[in-house]
């Protein structure tokens with residue numbers, strides 16, 4: 398059985414509709430979607446050892462089936478540079494989570510490699526009631542929230558479909574490189590879009606998928622946060 402099938406089966410067995418971030422990232426990795434390196438720590442000591450292993454700076458994130466929007470819960474600390482920062486960060490995250498939702502089940506804290514800043518893009522997947530599995534692409538932040546500059550295609554997508562949905566964005570010139578913004582690796586983004594299409598077509602129990610953000614580099618790209626919701 399594929400790891401993805403296994404992960405989905407496990408979530409269902411536990412009555413969960415939302416995959417945990419490490420699960421969603423394992424699914425992405427199996428489908429060739431690049432993700433930040435990360436390890437799940439259950440104690441602050443473990444977190445500190447994992448941070449050493451991954452290499453500083455690191456990011457810490459709450460892992461709880463009861464917390465979907467981690468930032469909102471004070472559950473994301475970025476750019477931690479020392480073991481002492483990690484220990485203090487771990488404590489604070491667990492404390493914030495308990496304040497946010499007293500009965501939240503806390504599974505641990507994800508220790509992740511810190512992805513350097515870059516142009517942020519988003520890939521989404523959803524099941525449209527009329528068209529079925531659909532893939533979305535856009536730039537992060539104000540581009541999607543304020544300007545609604547996003548494109549949709551019905552899956553399965555061809556490589557050309559993926560390329561078109563990138564080049565047809567109003568903000569496309571930013572991805573080519575503009576003033577201080579370096580160019581993004583378009584082929585790497587095409588590959589992520591096509592792999593997302595393949596993933597949601599092969600696993601029709603996925604109701605929603607959200608890779609937000611993906612850091613788009615001049616060479617390569619990296620998914621920093623992945624959310625997968627099952628039917």
Ligand code: ADP
Nearest residue numbers: 433456466467468473509510511512609621622
């Ligand atoms: P959520 O969307 O649940 O609040 P995210 O994992 O998206 O949580 O984290 C919030 C923000 O923190 C991201 O949008 C990104 O800007 C930053 N961030 C998170 N993880 C990393 C990472 N590994 N490297 C760099 N920045 C990160």
Ligand code: MG
Nearest residue numbers: 609610622623
């Ligand atoms: Mg996010």
